[in-house]
Amino acid sequence: MRLRDTIALTLPSFFLRLVLGITFLWAGTGKLMGTMQVSGDDAARLANMGVVLNPVTPPALADPQVEDPELVDPEPTSPLPDLTDEPETPLDAVEDGVEDTMTDLQEQANEVIKKIEEATETPTPPSTGGDESTNEAGVESIGFNPMLDARIVRVQNTTGDRAASDFPDPMECQRLYSIALMISKAADPGLTEDSQPITPIMPPKLATGNWPKLMAWAAAITELAAGGLLILGLLTRLSALGTLSVMLVAMWMTQFGHAAFHTNDAILGFIPRADDLFSPAAYGQLLWQLALASMSLAVVFLGSGAIGLDRLIFSSHPRDPYLHGDPKAGKKQAMNPASAQRTEFDRSPPTHS
Numbered sequence: 205m206r207l208r209d210t211i212a213l214t215l216p217s218f219f220l221r222l223v224l225g226i227t228f229l230w231a232g233t234g235k236l237m238g239t240m241q242v243s244g245d246d247a248a249r250l251a252n253m254g255v256v257l258n259p260v261t262p263p264a265l266a267d268p269q270v271e272d273p274e275l276v277d278p279e280p281t282s283p284l285p286d287l288t289d290e291p292e293t294p295l296d297a298v299e300d301g302v303e304d305t306m307t308d309l310q311e312q313a314n315e316v317i318k319k320i321e322e323a324t325e326t327p328t329p330p331s332t333g334g335d336e337s338t339n340e341a342g343v344e345s346i347g348f349n350p351m352l353d354a355r356i357v358r359v360q361n362t363t364g365d366r367a368a369s370d371f372p373d374p375m376e377c378q379r380l381y382s383i384a385l386m387i388s389k390a391a392d393p394g395l396t397e398d399s400q401p402i403t404p405i406m407p408p409k410l411a412t413g414n415w416p417k418l419m420a421w422a423a424a425i426t427e428l429a430a431g432g433l434l435i436l437g438l439l440t441r442l443s444a445l446g447t448l449s450v451m452l453v454a455m456w457m458t459q460f461g462h463a464a465f466h467t468n469d470a471i472l473g474f475i476p477r478a479d480d481l482f483s484p485a486a487y488g489q490l491l492w493q494l495a496l497a498s499m500s501l502a503v504v505f506l507g508s509g510a511i512g513l514d515r516l517i518f519s520s521h522p523r524d525p526y527l528h529g530d531p532k533a534g535k536k537q538a539m540n541p542a543s544a545q546r547t548e549f550d551r552s553p554p555t556h557s
Contacts, residue, residue, distance in 0.1 A: 217509030232427030405461030437512020
């Protein structure tokens with residue numbers, strides 16, 4: 205086999221595996237490690253699924269810089285007053301002033317105590333024949349302190365669906381649940397502004413129970429596991445089939461499904477139409493998804509190639525003509541010596557004797 209034939213069978217699959225593996229490892233890790241902020245209807249949908257939502261903590265303010273006290277100039281202090289020329293107060297006058305002050309304080313304290321006693325005196329309610337006292341509204345009073353009018357208020361905490369009004373502020377959750385939110389909206393899109401039902405693009409069953417969360421976890425685990433296996437070249441075709449499935453579902457939910465069911469001007473009936481057909485931002489996501497899906501499909505047919513663990517674990521058959529030569533080469537050469545010298549990749553026209 206020629207060198208260029210060996211390279212053609214070895215390197216293309218390796219490069220495709222490497223790019224796919226890095227991409228899906230990055231995507232799966234971001235879903236498990238990253239967070240996102242939701243509010244309103246999105247937060248209510250996730251809360252009804254049982255997703256834990258945490259309040260967004262504001263970023264901590266930077267501490268003010270503390271200057272070195274040795275480098276800070278001391279504040280000027282006012283000079284001490286000169287008391288040498290002031291006349292001294294006689295001791296008798298000081299004692300008289302203290303006695304007058306104490307007398308005033310005592311009188312004020314007596315007045316305060318008298319007002320408190322008058323405020324605490326309340327008429328005794330007439331006896332109703334029972335041991336417990338109730339007010340005219342029939343609410344029990346707690347304790348025996350007449351200054352308190354505490355009442356028992358019993359509130360029934362009913363459980364129900366969370367609404368968008370319950371989450372006016374942004375809440376934080378795992379980025380993984382963005383897939384669950386997308387599936388929930390695709391299977392249960394709700395109503396239009398004129399209260400008309402929106403056509404779902406996924407089976408409505410997927411919006412009930414734990415289905416959105418289970419599918420979100422399945423997608424993240426598939427991306428992580430398939431990405432690692434593609435880099436190693438282990439179970440290559442099965443891993444590429446998993447990434448192909450993830451990308452097909454992603455293209456349907458984010459691009460083709462909405463264009464086919466919710467718009468009237470889709471290109472070919474399923475491709476979303478942008479205002480600027482040649483804008484990279486308009487079709488960048490779709491083309492990226494299409495490229496990853498095409499690469500995954502190519503690896504499904506190519507396999508791991510020579511650089512991969514599949515070649516070590518699942519070794520080729522000893523009679524494989526691509527690796528060990530054609531076992532019938534001798535017989536072919538005896539029957540037709542001219543054509544027997546041609547290799548599998550020889551594109552030149554055959555010569556006839």
